[in-house]
Amino acid sequence: MESSSAAAARRRADLISQGQSAYSAAIRLVESLPSTSLDADELDDLEQVPSAELRTLDGQLTILAGMMRERLSDPGHELGRERVVELSETLHAVHQVRFSIHDLLGHERLRRMDQLDRELARLRRIxxxxxxxxxxxxxxxxxxxxxxxxxxxxxxxxxxxxxxxxxxxxxxxxxxxxxxxxxxxxxxxxxxxxxxxxxxxxxxxxxxxxxxxxxxxxxxxxxxxxxxxxxxxxxxxxxxxxxxxxxxxxxxxxxxxxxxxxxxxxxxxxxxxxxxxGRLRDQRAEVMRVMQTVEAVLDDLATSEIDLATREETTALAVSRPLRPVVSDRQAVLEGLLTSRELEVLTLMATGATNERIAQRLVIAVGTVKSHVKQILRKLRVENRAEAISQYLRLTIGARED
Known part of the structure; x- marks a missing residue:
């Protein structure tokens, strides 16, 4: 079965052949007219060989058609009946070819544009x-x-x-x-x-x-x-x-x-x-994993046992009941870089805790917390707390998936 592109190429080739024949016949007739009123330079400018490209060929036929119409309507040079008939028939043949060229180009363009739209519509679903x-x-x-x-x-x-x-x-x-x-x-x-x-x-x-x-x-x-x-x-x-x-x-x-x-x-x-x-999907998944990690840490804080005791006694109890970290194989990366105390500080930092709050929770001085934070930033090769927290979350958010 002939493909649409092959069929279109065949129709185009047939039409080019018809147009070239009409052009050759028309130019021979125009050149043979006696006492033509047309400028000789205009005849010299005409290509003796018709184009093999449809749009260019259409332009050549347009010029010839105009010359034949002028010759037919020129009152200063009467033509015999046979010449008038010959000119009229040739002009008609040229117009038929030009109409076919316009019809082919217009329909072919519409057909292929419609085909193109259908294919792009299919791709939009991907x-x-x-x-x-x-x-x-x-x-x-x-x-x-x-x-x-x-x-x-x-x-x-x-x-x-x-x-x-x-x-x-x-x-x-x-x-x-x-x-x-x-x-x-x-x-x-x-x-x-x-x-x-x-x-x-x-x-x-x-x-x-x-x-x-x-x-x-x-x-x-x-x-x-x-x-x-x-x-x-x-x-x-x-x-x-x-x-x-x-x-x-x-x-x-x-x-x-x-x-x-x-x-x-x-x-x-x-x-x-x-x-x-795709990037939005990845970012959404990243945010969801971050939220799950934060939720796990906050849940650990919120569900810790509460005793009837002063703040000093409560923080003392926290030492004997350490924070439950999110377990993940990827956390081994952090454990290889940080000490256990630095990891505890970083874990609390990820919950948004201030240095003072971390000091209270771990029962250490605020200055000690600051020293730990400084070491954490240096070891993780980051500039600030936000980058440290971000790196911590990236290395721990896969815990639930793992």
Missing amino acids: TDQDELLEKVCESAAAGGGFDRLMLSRVEDDTWRPWRSYSAHVGPDERAFVDWIREVPKIRLSHMLLESEVVRRREPGLVADASADSRVYQPLATAAAQTSYVVAPLIAGDRVIGLLHADLRGHDVVELDRDILWFYAVGFAQIFERAVLL
Whole structure:
């Protein structure tokens, strides 16, 4: 079964052939008209060879159609009946081809944009960045109507091919995958198209890889590329990646460049959202673990037995009933750095206790507490109490999970 991209390429080729035939017939007729009122320079400016690109060909046909209309309506130069009929029929044929070109370009653009929207809508349901990276190449091929996609990373002044997808698997595709695995980082020199894409943050198109000096030839050779498009992936104010795409057996056109660009913009937004959601999930889990640890410490404080005694007697009892720490294998890291007394001080610090409160609880002088705090900061290599507490919680919050 013929793929949509192949069918579109075939329709485009048929229409180019029709347009070139109409153009050749029209220009021969215009040049053969006797005593033409048209400026000779205008005729000289016409391309004798019609374009193989639809939009350019449409422009050429537009010029010829205008010249034929002027010739038909010029009262100063009467034409014979046969010439009028010939001009009218040729003008009609040119208009038919132009209408077909506009119809094809308009419908093809709408069809591919609709296909692209459906694919991006499917990706929006994915919130895991690793899964998105696994699917991006195949997704871009499906959504953009391409036969092959390559994803590259951009880091500082280099880019590196990273992953690829091809709708057709054969020796050439397998060799290309091997090349991607082995290729080193490629410097973004000012002569490369990719450098221009990164600098301008705009997509690019290569019509003929063998004749374009901006092409990175090792890539074109490994991929057997003759024509391709490339678009940047932008996150925030940085280009973080590149998407390359091509068609099997057909040259890419401006519409292919635009479609890949629309996909790159949509995917970059989806990927950025997934990264932010992942970070939020991690932060939420971290906060929940911190709250559980604090809850355990406060619960230990709140459920301690209360005796009918003075404060001095109560603090004396605390010495014989030490604070129950949160048990975790990871706490061994702290135990290897701190003395048991320093660990007790740090545990109380994590509850928000002041130096005075810690001194009362451990029945030691406030100055001694300050000395312990100073040693704790030095051993943990932190600047203040908040950083010490944060490090303590990171090393103990996994206790319940463990």
